[in-house]
Amino acid sequence: MISLNSSSSEINYGSEALNKIVTRLKTTKEAKKRYEYVLWLAKKLPPIPEDMQDQKIKVQGCISQVYIIGSLVNGKINWKGDSDALITKGLLALLILGLNNLTPKEILEIDPIFIKATGLNSSLTPSRANGFMNILLSMKSQAKRMKMKTI
Numbered sequence: 001m002i003s004l005n006s007s008s009s010e011i012n013y014g015s016e017a018l019n020k021i022v023t024r025l026k027t028t029k030e031a032k033k034r035y036e037y038v039l040w041l042a043k044k045l046p047p048i049p050e051d052m053q054d055q056k057i058k059v060q061g062c063i064s065q066v067y068i069i070g071s072l073v074n075g076k077i078n079w080k081g082d083s084d085a086l087i088t089k090g091l092l093a094l095l096i097l098g099l100n101n102l103t104p105k106e107i108l109e110i111d112p113i114f115i116k117a118t119g120l121n122s123s124l125t126p127s128r129a130n131g132f133m134n135i136l137l138s139m140k141s142q143a144k145r146m147k148m149k150t151i
């Protein structure tokens with residue numbers, strides 16, 4: 001879901017939080033500063049208990065151990081996640097912040113083009129970029145299952 005804001009030329013990537021994150025990253029010219037922001041996000045993401053970290057919520061296709069779980073509350077998904085690698089945890093935190101408190105339908109409409117807009121893809125290793133996409137796809141998969149349950 002990409003749309004132009006009618007009052008300006010701002011692009012809507014699907015949520016106000018995601019728009020703010022993308023804007024912050026895309027206006028940061030130095031790759032080092034973008035990484036610092038991602039690491040800062042990682043440090044702010046609370047860990048999930050080890051007893052919750054099982055295969056059902058593990059993101060497949062990531063070199064790091066990544067866990068993401070959404071819970072549907074009043075029609076909106078609240079996300080929790082964790083990773084054993086700091087940069088990956090920061091990317092996970094970015095997605096959690098950007099996609100938190102959206103309906104399953106809204107999450108399914110998120111276009112991954114926002115990843116390119118952040119400028120991160122040019123500085124991530126191919127395996128990290130692939131992992132970033134796999135986290136997003138895992139979140140969309142969970143949103144799809146939740147949407148099916150509400151129909």
